[in-house]
Amino acid sequence: MLESIKEDYIISNKKSWDAAAPRFFGRSALPVYGPFMPTENELNLFGDLSNKRVLEIGCGSGHSLKYMASHGASELWGIDLSDTQIDTARNLLSDCQAKLNLFQGAMEKNPGIPTEHFDIVYSIYALGWTVDLGKTLHNINSYLKPGGTFIFSWEHPLHSRMKQSGDQLVIHKSYHEEGLQQCEPWDSPAIMTQLKLSTYINELIQAGFQIEKVVEDVMICEDNKSGDPAVWYTPMKASLIPPAFIIKCTKK
Secondary structure, eight states, rough: HHHHHHHHHHHHHHHHHHHHHHTTTOOOOOOOSSSSSSOOHHHOOOOOOOOOOEEEOOOOSSSHHHHHTTTSSSEEEEEESSSHHHHHHHTTTTTOOSSEEEEEEEETTTSSSSSEEEEEEEEESOOGGOOOOOHHHHHHHEEEEEEEEEEEEETTTTTTGEEEEEEEEEEOOOOOEEEEEEEEOSOOOOOEEEEHHHHHHHHHTTEEEEEEEOOOOOOOOGGGGGOTSSSSOOOHHHHTTSSSEEEEEEEO
16 A cells, blocks of 8 residues: 555655656756755865766756766766756756766656665755655665765755744744655646655665765855745744754665
8 A cells, every 4th residue: 555655645745747848957967965054065075077987866857967077977877856957957968978868757667777786976956856765775775885975965854843933943843753744835736755854864874875074064154144034935934953964875
């Protein structure tokens, strides 16, 4: 029964993402990891990308893959649930010199991606859309060469548990509550997995990864210190709790 429910959520999320794709064109793409976070320019988590085979989980409009191409990656691979996103990414990357392979499909299943092929697998603000983190991480581990790198960013679990009320934050949900939930900022059906940070770390270890670095740093520039509290990510909220996190790990 649970697997059938997950399949229904994947189908529903695909419809929602196909409709919403234009609104997310070029958003949350490298060198940016997420709202109010240090960028790849500051962190240098990927290192030298020359001649690397890279795979993006949730490749969206293709802007992060374009970043990879501009830094010398030799093979660009991506998977995304949305047909609209895949079509957009294919158009964006049409003039790239690197080998390009894009797949429409759910990250919980392998649509034909080769195993033990990639130097780097990464996901920029997309992994939390999985309806089965264990399966997704198992797939990612299988795609990587031994010693390969997996890097991902996602919304910090504390962020949706706190609401801004004036100049204060109010806890409105338990941090310990985990599971598949409707994404609050979306009006259309959009199901994502709410998990504790420790769950992400333990699931990574269970899938065969070694944790190298966890980033929860916040960077708030002078020109973005003001903001509407009705907006999902605000400077005031970011000054008190991290809006997002990054994890870098290695396949054992």
